[in-house]
Amino acid sequence: MAAAESTGRTAALVPAAGRGERLGPGAPKALRPLGGVPMLVHAVRALAASRTVDLVVVAAPEDTAESVASMLSEQSFPAEVVVVTGGDTRQDSVARALLTLPDDVDVVLVHDAARPLVPEELVTAVVAAVRAGHQAVVPGLAVVDTIKQVDASDAVVATVDRSSLRAVQTPQGFTRSLLQRAHAGADLDEAPATDDAGLIERMGLPVHVIPGHEEAFKVTRPFDVVMAEAILARRRAAGAV
Ligand code: C5P
Secondary structure (H helix, E strand, C coil), X not given: CCCCCCCCEEEEEEECCCCCHHHCCCCCHHHXXXXXXXXXXXXXXXXXXXXXXXXXXXXXXXXXXXXXHHHHHCCCCCCXXXXXXXXXXXXXXXXXXXXXXXXXXXXXXXXXXXXXXXXXXXXXXXXXXXXCCCCEEEEEEECCXXXXXXXXXXXXXXXXXXXXXXEECCCEEEEHHHHXXXXXXXXXXXXXXXXXXXXXXXXXXXXXXXXXXXXXXCCCCHHHHHHHHHHHHHHHHCCCC
């Protein structure tokens, strides 16, 4: 493992173009408030706060890209923030954001807008692992539930050995050249990857797992909103936000 030359800038791509249907009816998920602040703003703040991120590129839903750009421009972030139009799938949204990066970016994070409470320490740790020479890095947590594999009729086929499983999160970090090769070479006839590391695995290349963080969970269902509000309230009480 050779240490990457660390002369370039780091960009974070934020796919935020999902509808969030599992959360129930309403605005696109990234715009739904948590503690009165849109989820996307929390996510961009966390990325920018790590100070390892110089540029944030948000992929927003086509019909709200302009209002997202104006909403973000009213905020002050310690990083440059730009908005592009997302695509029909997460993979497509990331690919579109990737195409807009300036030449001087050499490390790229991809972070779901739906993980608004990611601690800045996790962002910093992912960047550090890429800069230390891992070309593809994902944060992951051990799985606590027993996991069963089922067939189409919900009959159990097998119990998977959970000691070898990790629930992976974002931000995921990559050298820019590898992430570009992965997206450029993605087979569009295959099901889209649900994370970017999945594309690297399809190339047969290694992906390095570092410890994830419970607060980097994905806000997907109504229960997750309750959890996120509780975490924010605790952070506020501790004066951390
Ligand atoms: O649907 P899922 O929970 O996997 O979405 C993960 C992230 O991908 C979310 O932040 C969502 O906004 C984003 N996404 C996107 N473009 C899509 C679908 C999802 O940017 N077409």
